[in-house]
Amino acid sequence: METRPLGATGQESTVATFGAIALNWLEQEGANQMVEHVLDHGVNHFDVAPTYGDAELKLGPKLRQHREDIFLGCKTQERGYDGAAHKLERSLDRLGVDTIDLYQIHGLEYESELDEITGDDGALAAIREAKAEGKVDHLGLTSHGNPDLILDAIDRIDDLETLMFPLNPVVAGKDDDEYDYEAVLERASEENIGTLGIKAFAKGSWPPTSELPEEDRPYANWYEPVDTPEEIRDRFDFAASQGLSTVVTPGDPKLVSMVLDAASRYDGMDEATQRALIEQSRHDDSPVPEQLHH
Amino acid sequence: MAEETPSQTVPETVKAAIADRPVEGRVCLEAGAGVGNTTAGLLAAGAARVYAVTDDPAHAAAVRDRCGDATDRLVVVEGDLRQTPLRPDSVDLVTAHGLCNLLDPAALAAVAAEFSRVAAAGCHLVVDDYEPLPESAAVRDLFAVENAATELATGRSALTFYPASLLRRVFAGHGWTFDRERTLLDPVPWTASHLSAHAGVVTDAIAGLPPELGDPLERRAERLVEAIGEEFAGTMYSVAMTRPDGDETR
Numbered sequence: 274m275e276t277r278p279l280g281a282t283g284q285e286s287t288v289a290t291f292g293a294i295a296l297n298w299l300e301q302e303g304a305n306q307m308v309e310h311v312l313d314h315g316v317n318h319f320d321v322a323p324t325y326g327d328a329e330l331k332l333g334p335k336l337r338q339h340r341e342d343i344f345l346g347c348k349t350q351e352r353g354y355d356g357a358a359h360k361l362e363r364s365l366d367r368l369g370v371d372t373i374d375l376y377q378i379h380g381l382e383y384e385s386e387l388d389e390i391t392g393d394d395g396a397l398a399a400i401r402e403a404k405a406e407g408k409v410d411h412l413g414l415t416s417h418g419n420p421d422l423i424l425d426a427i428d429r430i431d432d433l434e435t436l437m438f439p440l441n442p443v444v445a446g447k448d449d450d451e452y453d454y455e456a457v458l459e460r461a462s463e464e465n466i467g468t469l470g471i472k473a474f475a476k477g478s479w480p481p482t483s484e485l486p487e488e489d490r491p492y493a494n495w496y497e498p499v500d501t502p503e504e505i506r507d508r509f510d511f512a513a514s515q516g517l518s519t520v521v522t523p524g525d526p527k528l529v530s531m532v533l534d535a536a537s538r539y540d541g542m543d544e545a546t547q548r549a550l551i552e553q554s555r556h557d558d559s560p561v562p563e564q565l566h567h
Numbered sequence: 568m569a570e571e572t573p574s575q576t577v578p579e580t581v582k583a584a585i586a587d588r589p590v591e592g593r594v595c596l597e598a599g600a601g602v603g604n605t606t607a608g609l610l611a612a613g614a615a616r617v618y619a620v621t622d623d624p625a626h627a628a629a630v631r632d633r634c635g636d637a638t639d640r641l642v643v644v645e646g647d648l649r650q651t652p653l654r655p656d657s658v659d660l661v662t663a664h665g666l667c668n669l670l671d672p673a674a675l676a677a678v679a680a681e682f683s684r685v686a687a688a689g690c691h692l693v694v695d696d697y698e699p700l701p702e703s704a705a706v707r708d709l710f711a712v713e714n715a716a717t718e719l720a721t722g723r724s725a726l727t728f729y730p731a732s733l734l735r736r737v738f739a740g741h742g743w744t745f746d747r748e749r750t751l752l753d754p755v756p757w758t759a760s761h762l763s764a765h766a767g768v769v770t771d772a773i774a775g776l777p778p779e780l781g782d783p784l785e786r787r788a789e790r791l792v793e794a795i796g797e798e799f800a801g802t803m804y805s806v807a808m809t810r811p812d813g814d815e816t817r
């Protein structure tokens with residue numbers, strides 16, 4: 274599988290990153306098989322979080338067995354020093370490892386959170402301390418919030434090494450500022466910050482729970498995913514061809530194999546095909562069938 | 568994703584078609600304005616003035632709605648492109664994005680002549696359209712029904728897909744020099760929303776036909792929309808041409 278430099282971290286990540294939330298839906302034995310399957314495809318970057326149910330615990334055994342082969346990303350939703358320091362220890366403990374390669378502020382959403390994490394008593398101070406102690410190697414941030422806020426974060430966190438944010442044809446087709454993650458990608462590339470793409474396989478939001486109760490959803494994703502091999506391949510190729518360092522696999526284990534296959538076969542996507550996917554989702558989105566053409 | 572208001576988003580196809588053309592400070596003719604995608608693109612790229620011409624009053628209103636409030640650089644013209652009120656030699660850039668497939672050969676000839684009449688020396692022309700669809704494309708059946716319905720109702724085809732090579736020759740015959748060609752879409756996504764818009768053309772066309780003629784066409788169109796769902800087929804191209812500086816061709 275193709276690898277790319279993850280910003281200035283020195284890590285060469287495979288173009289697919291395994292989103293280990295998928296393990297949460299599997300029994301331990303299935304989780305072990307899944308990790309072996311992912312490693313068989315050559316994937317060398319894993320991403321997990323303490324908020325993904327049992328994912329950390331289920332990743333643990335195989336992670337420890339293959340520790341050298343895996344660049345491990347983890348996250349914290351804590352914004353203050355004490356919380357972050359505590360949750361880091363807890364993740365190290367649950368994963369059963371001494372070091373997390375990439376520790377990320379998880380799900381930045383509000384400007385006030387940025388004030389909090391960058392403050393003297395903020396989460397960043399705890400992560401920097403952990404770096405000095407060798408418990409963490411690199412610092413990252415994840416957000417599906419306002420692109421402007423992420424740009425602010427780049428300005429305000431000098432030692433930021435990676436960013437994780439949404440990128441797919443739906444988002445890429447919208448010029449409005451609130452979807453301008455392309456500006457984030459551009460800025461991150463200028464600053465040599467590694468970029469991880471999420472929601473690459475999102476087709477749209479789930480129908481309201483009044484129409485489709487949560488327990489009746491066919492996939493364990495935050496969003497309704499595309500789910501045929503062709504669509505998955507198109508979406509992977511699209512995301513990987515935007516210039517991201519790596520694309521995170523979707524949350525449902527049923528989709529992971531298809532994505533790994535797409536990632537193994539990735540060979541670029543020309544611009545006319547990228548535009549075709551953007552046009553497709555632009556029209557999918559439009560409520561009124563008024564347009565004959567593109 | 569959040570609800571979409573009719574946003575200022577300019578489609579990537581339009582951006583790719585005009586990206587390498589001089590737009591800033593230029594007077595543009597957006598021929599066949601539709602819902603204003605290219606109009607929005609030209610205005611965003613800094614056009615000095617855009618004449619957005621369409622023969623469809625609903626489209627004219629849509630373009631005004633979308634772009635009109637924001638600028639004094641837009642003139643929406645409701646009229647026929649075969650004969651526009653524009654003065655000779657008054658336009659620096661002509662765009663025809665998805666227009667030509669709606670013109671039958673006679674109309675195409677007249678529109679090409681009109682572009683040449685209004686073009687200033689050194690004028691640029693961008694013609695974006697669809698290559699004829701491959702035999703295997705299922706949407707061809709829907710377009711065939713659409714053409715059958717409009718032929719019966721008006722004596723004219725609704726759709727003609729001209730190869731880029733043919734349009735190049737048509738405009739070359741009017742003194743335009745070929746500059747470049749690029750692929751905008753490959754493949755072209757014919758989404759459910761496109762297909763039902765095409766079925767809508769059939770429904771409109773048969774309104775004037777006797778039911779025994781029209782109804783089977785409408786049913787067939789509806790069945791095809793259902794059966795096809797969505798299809799990726801064919802390509803959309805962008806051809807750019809220019810007019811020589813000194814105009815010795817007229």
Ligand SMILES: C[S@@+](CC[C@H](N)C(=O)[O-])C[C@H]1O[C@@H](n2cnc3c(N)ncnc32)[C@H](O)[C@@H]1O
Nearest residue numbers: 599600601602603604605621622623626647648
């Ligand atoms: C599919 S739209 C083109 C899309 C548009 N250029 C855009 O960027 O959104 C075609 C437009 O051409 C107009 N049209 C077709 N034949 C015409 C003619 N002979 N004179 C004027 N307008 C015409 C239609 O009414 C429609 O507004």
